Amino acid sequence: MRHFVIVGVLVAILTPLTYIGLSSAHMMPVEASAQSQIVDQMWNWDMMAVSFLLALIVVPMFYSLIVFRRKKGDTTDAEHVEGNTKLEVTWTIIPLITVLVFAYLGAYTLGETRIADPNAMVIKVRAQQWSWSFEYPDGFTSTDLHLPKDQQVVLKMQSSDVIHSFWVPEFRIKQDVLPGRVTDYRITPDMIGSYKVRCAELCGTSHAYMEANVIVTSQADYKAWVADQVAAAQALAAIPGPNAARGEKIYEQYCRACHSIDGSKGQSPTWRGLYGSTVELNDGSAVVADDAYITESIKQPAAKVVKGFDAMGFNPVNAGVTDAQIADLIAFIQTLK
Numbered sequence: 404m405r406h407f408v409i410v411g412v413l414v415a416i417l418t419p420l421t422y423i424g425l426s427s428a429h430m431m432p433v434e435a436s437a438q439s440q441i442v443d444q445m446w447n448w449d450m451m452a453v454s455f456l457l458a459l460i461v462v463p464m465f466y467s468l469i470v471f472r473r474k475k476g477d478t479t480d481a482e483h484v485e486g487n488t489k490l491e492v493t494w495t496i497i498p499l500i501t502v503l504v505f506a507y508l509g510a511y512t513l514g515e516t517r518i519a520d521p522n523a524m525v526i527k528v529r530a531q532q533w534s535w536s537f538e539y540p541d542g543f544t545s546t547d548l549h550l551p552k553d554q555q556v557v558l559k560m561q562s563s564d565v566i567h568s569f570w571v572p573e574f575r576i577k578q579d580v581l582p583g584r585v586t587d588y589r590i591t592p593d594m595i596g597s598y599k600v601r602c603a604e605l606c607g608t609s610h611a612y613m614e615a616n617v618i619v620t621s622q623a624d625y626k627a628w629v630a631d632q633v634a635a636a637q638a639l640a641a642i643p644g645p646n647a648a649r650g651e652k653i654y655e656q657y658c659r660a661c662h663s664i665d666g667s668k669g670q671s672p673t674w675r676g677l678y679g680s681t682v683e684l685n686d687g688s689a690v691v692a693d694d695a696y697i698t699e700s701i702k703q704p705a706a707k708v709v710k711g712f713d714a715m716g717f718n719p720v721n722a723g724v725t726d727a728q729i730a731d732l733i734a735f736i737q738t739l740k
């Protein structure tokens with residue numbers, strides 16, 4: 404009995420010490436959304452359980468190793484123990500109850516993070532290898548995610564190719580983005596600041612660089628930014644014919660993740676000096692990079708693959724790039740001397 408009391412006391416001492424140690428390690432970034440508080444509360448309960456379990460395992464183990472070690476000259480066998488129904492029932496029932504309680508807490512927390520505000524603003528998110536783009540309710544598209552503080556937003560997310568995962572650590576919530584299915588991500592940012600979306604699902608070679616800026620501003624600053632974007636988009640849309648400035652926007656949205664415009668080698672060939680040049684292909688032939696070749700390569704990326712590169716799975720047309728936009732892109736490529 405004396406041993407049980409000592410072990411009990413040691414467990415009672417080690418549990419809070421472990422918990423304090425884990426808490427002071429500051430494993431979580433700042434809380435920047437209304438949803439993050441309840442997630443961190445759940446995390447706290449987990450850390451309490453983890454601290455207790457660590458003490459419960461480690462204390463009896465080391466206590467037994469030290470106190471019940473073989474004494475000098477003792478060659479007898481240990482006492483043989485066969486079954487203990489009370490103990491076995493206890494160590495089945497208590498963990499079962501604990502797991503059920505945590506399952507309930509987890510489900511409750513998930514439910515709390517998904518409470519819908521009927522006035523939530525809807526932003527469409529498109530993920531592709533290896534970039535993000537955001538379509539705002541006012542009709543324009545940006546590669547940055549601007550959000551007003553204290554306003555719930557629903558991201559309606561879809562992928563153009565493989566499975567990605569939308570994750571802003573400061574918001575705590577994470578959600579997969581799938582091809583052919585729209586998934587929702589509800590968030591209420593409550594701290595002004597700059598954050599980053601990271602892709603949290605291994606999605607290919609440049610997965611680690613699949614990031615986008617998240618900028619949380621006051622409601623007034625958000626409105627001003629939207630007005631600027633709408634004006635810029637309208638001015639661009641009003642210019643007739645193929646247009647390089649419009650092409651650059653499309654480039655940023657769909658192409659920048661793989662094609663550089665400064666001559667540096669990316670996942671795919673650089674666009675600098677491309678127009679009018681002679682391009683060597685994988686099959687040993689060569690082709691002049693004119694309108695027809697560039698159009699074909701945008702519509703069917705695997706038709707003519709440049710020497711030293713692999714055909715990519717991403718197809719811009721499937722992602723929504725139109726013929727008029729391809730003409731704008733070609734106008735933009737012509738400027739990259």
Ligand SMILES: [Cu+2]
Nearest residue numbers: 567602606613
């Ligand atoms: Cu990804």
